[in-house]
Amino acid sequence: MAGTLSRTGAMAGRVLAQFRRDKRQFALSLVFPLIVVYFVKVLLDVLTGPFFDPTVYVVPYGAFLVHFITFLVTAIVLVSERTQGTLDRMFISGYRRLDIISGYLLAYTALSTLQSLLILVEMHWLFELDYTLAQFAAIYLIMWLLAVISLILGLLVSNFCRTVSQVIPFFPLILISMIVSGVLIPFEELPRWSQFLSYVSPLYYANEVLQELVRGGSLLDAGWIVAALPAYGVLLLALSAVTLRELD
Amino acid sequence: MTDMPAVHVHDLHKSYGPVQALKGVSLDIARGGIFGLLGPNGAGKTTFIRLLTGSSKRDAGEAAVLGLDPQGDRWALRRRIGYMPQEPALYDDLSARENLTFFVRAFNRRDLSGRVNETLAFVGLLERADDPLFKLSGGMRQRVSLACALVHQPEVLFLDEPTTGIDPRLRRTFWAHFRKLADGGCTILVSTHQMDEVVYCDRVAILQEGVLLAVDTPRGLLRRGEALIRVELDGRTETSAVHDYPHRLPALLRGHGLDPAVERIEVEEATLEQVVLAMIAEHEQQREEA
Numbered sequence: 001m002a003g004t005l006s007r008t009g010a011m012a013g014r015v016l017a018q019f020r021r022d023k024r025q026f027a028l029s030l031v032f033p034l035i036v037v038y039f040v041k042v043l044l045d046v047l048t049g050p051f052f053d054p055t056v057y058v059v060p061y062g063a064f065l066v067h068f069i070t071f072l073v074t075a076i077v078l079v080s081e082r083t084q085g086t087l088d089r090m091f092i093s094g095y096r097r098l099d100i101i102s103g104y105l106l107a108y109t110a111l112s113t114l115q116s117l118l119i120l121v122e123m124h125w126l127f128e129l130d131y132t133l134a135q136f137a138a139i140y141l142i143m144w145l146l147a148v149i150s151l152i153l154g155l156l157v158s159n160f161c162r163t164v165s166q167v168i169p170f171f172p173l174i175l176i177s178m179i180v181s182g183v184l185i186p187f188e189e190l191p192r193w194s195q196f197l198s199y200v201s202p203l204y205y206a207n208e209v210l211q212e213l214v215r216g217g218s219l220l221d222a223g224w225i226v227a228a229l230p231a232y233g234v235l236l237l238a239l240s241a242v243t244l245r246e247l248d
Numbered sequence: 249m250t251d252m253p254a255v256h257v258h259d260l261h262k263s264y265g266p267v268q269a270l271k272g273v274s275l276d277i278a279r280g281g282i283f284g285l286l287g288p289n290g291a292g293k294t295t296f297i298r299l300l301t302g303s304s305k306r307d308a309g310e311a312a313v314l315g316l317d318p319q320g321d322r323w324a325l326r327r328r329i330g331y332m333p334q335e336p337a338l339y340d341d342l343s344a345r346e347n348l349t350f351f352v353r354a355f356n357r358r359d360l361s362g363r364v365n366e367t368l369a370f371v372g373l374l375e376r377a378d379d380p381l382f383k384l385s386g387g388m389r390q391r392v393s394l395a396c397a398l399v400h401q402p403e404v405l406f407l408d409e410p411t412t413g414i415d416p417r418l419r420r421t422f423w424a425h426f427r428k429l430a431d432g433g434c435t436i437l438v439s440t441h442q443m444d445e446v447v448y449c450d451r452v453a454i455l456q457e458g459v460l461l462a463v464d465t466p467r468g469l470l471r472r473g474e475a476l477i478r479v480e481l482d483g484r485t486e487t488s489a490v491h492d493y494p495h496r497l498p499a500l501l502r503g504h505g506l507d508p509a510v511e512r513i514e515v516e517e518a519t520l521e522q523v524v525l526a527m528i529a530e531h532e533q534q535r536e537e538a
Contacts, residue, residue, distance in 0.1 A: 006353065007353065007354055010350060010353035010354065011262070013350075014339070014342070014350045015344060017346060018339060018341050018342060021341040021342065021380060022341050027398045084335070084337055085333050085335050085337030086253070086337050086338070086339065088303055088333070088337065089331070089333060089338075090351075090354070091267070091303065092301050092302070092326060092331045093326070093331075093351045093352075093354045093355075094323070094326045094327060094330075094354030096323070101355075160451075167303040220463075230321060237391050246303075247303060247304060247305050247319070248264075248296065248303060248304040248305065
């Protein structure tokens with residue numbers, strides 16, 4: 001157990017050291033989403049009318065942004081570890097699957113924590129959202145949970161890709177995930193046959209809770225669906241640990 | 249216990265889809281010394297090393313490194329082996345020191361910084377230890393890669409074409425490092441496709457298309473080649489091609505009765521490259537005939 005903790009710490013420390021060294025990538029990971037949020041504001045300003053209330057959409061859009069970027073960055077970084085041979089070298093050097101996954105999870109959670117916070121603060125400021133501190137904290141918790149799930153999803157997808165280009169076909173899946181999650185189209189309006197896809201998308205669960213929070217409800221009002229997010233994360237984590245190939 | 253070979257493989261098979269990478273390799277490597285694995289690209293050298301480091305599953309056959317199964321006992325084994333891949337496989341945005349510290353921490357060692365400094369000094373990189381790797385030359389990165397493989401003081405070191413793409417002077421330095429490690433008791437298994445490097449090894453195996461063609465000392469390999477013996481007598485030259493000329497030459501000369509007319513004897517020994525290429529050609533011919 002002590003060995004696992006030490007190796008997980010070493011893994012997370014190494015990834016964070018790379019963030020510190022590659023300040024440009026770190027800064028861009030934080031700044032680009034903020035620019036996208038600004039343009040979402042421009043877009044929603046154009047769409048605003050008597051039948052369109054942008055404040056209902058803003059937070060789920062922000063959540064999607066966190067979901068997409070975190071998934072993308074994690075999947076690409078992990079596949080790069082495979083193509084550069086460092087993943088293999090880690091295994092031969094004595095790192096185990098759990099150490100690698102939890103080390104990455106720790107380090108990228110630090111990045112996602114900051115990223116979700118910055119996006120939420122910017123949205124609050126740009127869209128003049130009138131949330132109580134409790135609402136704000138609950139929304140942040142859900143976005144953060146979604147970010148963690150997205151990075152586990154990135155870890156899982158990277159296990160099935162031998163090259164970075166093999167990650168690209170997974171991008172449309174994220175877009176489909178957005179469409180079926182209810183962020184763009186209400187769940188009830190989706191073709192019945194496609195509704196089961198919503199239950200596969202983590203964004204669906206996040207959106208359901210966020211909608212409740214945006215309307216002034218609490219996490220308790222959202223009911224069982226709040227618990228669905230961490231359960232989803234644990235399931236994905238187990239899947240990614242099982243599918244991380246250690247031997248050819 | 250001390251008689252146990254560092255590496256023991258018997259009838260080792262490995263395929264990737266329809267490609268048979270290893271076709272029943274059997275081999276024992278004694279402890280200590282440098283063992284060379286020579287063969288052209290695609291001969292199965294990397295596959296062989298990956299099977300022994302527990303990175304690949306064998307399809308059939310037996311394998312043991314330091315008496316441990318590279319698959320089943322891989323976690324116990326990995327503490328005791330070092331591995332340097334063909335490509336450096338390092339983090340370019342981190343320094344040599346950070347790379348070494350990261351890899352050695354997997355073994356939860358005490359006195360990390362002392363061990364890291366000692367290893368950096370061994371490969372001559374102490375002065376550039378804190379520069380990010382992207383600022384170092386290709387040769388220096390290879391040295392960092394070697395340092396990462398030996399920082400935890402392994403008993404067996406697997407080196408997969410460690411000198412590919414580096415200049416001749418650094419190549420010689422690398423082999424001097426390997427010799428120093430072997431003299432210190434480490435067993436080194438080094439793969440190469442560069443024939444001239446065989447002379448640095450204590451024993452050599454020739455691998456071609458997944459088949460082991462020969463295992464011998466470099467000197468023994470040379471003896472397997474034909475030597476051309478030219479004897480000039482009475483103004484003419486008689487040329488004979490013989491195997492194992494140190495033993496065959498006296499008989500040849502006796503045939504001439506050590507004639508006072510013999511003016512000059514010239515022995516042109518086959519180079520190692522010729523010997524190995526002849527073995528490979530013979531293997532290919534046998535395969536085609538089969």
